[in-house]
Amino acid sequence: MTAATPDPAPTDATPSVTLRGLTKVYDGTTVVDALDLDIASGEFFSLLGPSGCGKTTTLRMIAGFSDPTSGSILVGGEDVTSTPPHRRDVNTVFQSYALFEHLDVRGNVGFGLRRRGVDRATLKRRVSEMLELVELGDRGKERPSRLSGGQRQRVALARALINEPKVLLLDEPLAALDLKLRHAMQAELKSIQRRVGITFLFVTHDQDEALSMSDRVAIMNEGVIEQCGTPEDVYERPTSVFAAGFIGVSNLMSGTWADGSVTISPSVSIPAPGHQGSADGEAVSVAVRPEKIWLSELTPAMFRMPGTIVATTYHGATTQHVVSISPDLTLTVLEQNLPRMRAEDRWIPGDRVELGWLPEHTVVLT
Ligand SMILES: Nc1ncnc2c1ncn2[C@@H]1O[C@H](COP(=O)(O)OP(=O)(O)O)[C@@H](O)[C@H]1O
Numbered sequence: 001m002t003a004a005t006p007d008p009a010p011t012d013a014t015p016s017v018t019l020r021g022l023t024k025v026y027d028g029t030t031v032v033d034a035l036d037l038d039i040a041s042g043e044f045f046s047l048l049g050p051s052g053c054g055k056t057t058t059l060r061m062i063a064g065f066s067d068p069t070s071g072s073i074l075v076g077g078e079d080v081t082s083t084p085p086h087r088r089d090v091n092t093v094f095q096s097y098a099l100f101e102h103l104d105v106r107g108n109v110g111f112g113l114r115r116r117g118v119d120r121a122t123l124k125r126r127v128s129e130m131l132e133l134v135e136l137g138d139r140g141k142e143r144p145s146r147l148s149g150g151q152r153q154r155v156a157l158a159r160a161l162i163n164e165p166k167v168l169l170l171d172e173p174l175a176a177l178d179l180k181l182r183h184a185m186q187a188e189l190k191s192i193q194r195r196v197g198i199t200f201l202f203v204t205h206d207q208d209e210a211l212s213m214s215d216r217v218a219i220m221n222e223g224v225i226e227q228c229g230t231p232e233d234v235y236e237r238p239t240s241v242f243a244a245g246f247i248g249v250s251n252l253m254s255g256t257w258a259d260g261s262v263t264i265s266p267s268v269s270i271p272a273p274g275h276q277g278s279a280d281g282e283a284v285s286v287a288v289r290p291e292k293i294w295l296s297e298l299t300p301a302m303f304r305m306p307g308t309i310v311a312t313t314y315h316g317a318t319t320q321h322v323v324s325i326s327p328d329l330t331l332t333v334l335e336q337n338l339p340r341m342r343a344e345d346r347w348i349p350g351d352r353v354e355l356g357w358l359p360e361h362t363v364v365l366t
């Protein structure tokens with residue numbers, strides 16, 4: 001499940017959102033802890049983390065619905081830390097769409113512009129443009145209650161985008177949709193973002209969603225950003241045990257660093273030529289992604305270990321194997337179900353195997 005690299009965002013030099021030391025303390029508990037972040041103009045940026053890590057609190061402070069305990073917020077280079085919400089150049093789309101049920105779709109989408117006193121002809125044209133953008137051109141007269149979840153979410157998106165904010169804040173906007181619709185909406189949202197060129201700050205606890213949609217992802221844990229980078233950076237080169245475990249699946253082993261290798265047991269030393277910055281004797285962890293480990297067609301360049309298959313689970317496109325290396329070490333291996341593989345060649349529990357991976361796929365975490 002490697003991330004595809006998205007097209008680079010058309011960015012300019014002025015950061016769209018800047019956070020400096022942004023902190024929120026509730027009843028003595030720090031829930032957002034001195035965040036520093038620069039989000040470029042036109043970027044699709046995701047804040048990814050488990051429930052309760054402070055994502056919504058961060059968005060609410062940027063939107064102006066909640067006051068920071070300390071720190072500052074800039075939008076388009078302008079300090080808005082004490083600016084009231086309606087004067088900030090941001091709009092928010094929530095998970096619960098909060099549409100006005102007494103208005104039809106056009107009424108909902110045009111709400112912000114009408115309140116600003118835009119003339120009727122412009123209002124009509126802009127609402128039509130927005131409905132085209134979210135592919136609801138023929139549903140303008142419908143009541144929100146008659147729409148599907150995905151359509152309601154698109155109305156909420158159009159209602160926010162019509163104000164042409166500098167930044168759109170999206171708080172788990174797809175979480176209520178079923179998986180298939182969610183996937184379709186992910187692609188659509190991304191394509192809309194590219195067309196309108198507005199900075200999206202997207203909050204999600206779904207790592208797959210963050211990887212597939214974002215230019216950059218910040219991984220958040222207990223109020224702190226653990227790592228920030230492109231989807232490929234955070235997946236291929238996690239810098240903390242939390243990041244390695246939260247994004248995708250990692251085989252984690254603890255050991256001791258010495259001479260370019262990590263010794264995880266008296267008999268097993270894993271070379272990690274790419275790693276720098278650890279002192280000999282330092283306690284480190286090693287992470288290896290399950291899809292980087294091979295069970296056949298090993299090459300001489302690979303690091304190898306013998307093991308025994310203890311469990312095998314068929315997942316359709318892939319098969320997952322659990323391989324026992326020693327009484328206290330098992331590794332998970334994800335094998336593609338390639339067309340050339342015959343049923344009689346499949347591994348079964350009890351098979352002795354040799355597994356291997358390329359040294360560059362060993363990630364050392366300090
Ligand atoms: N108004 C509030 N008063 C007290 N604690 C809050 C309040 N809002 C959020 N919290 C706490 O702050 C932490 C982060 O919450 P939140 O930002 O909603 O997390 P996330 O959106 O990542 O799930 C949680 O422990 C939550 O209970």
Ligand SMILES: [Mg+2]
Pocket residue numbers: 055056057
């Ligand atoms: Mg939340």
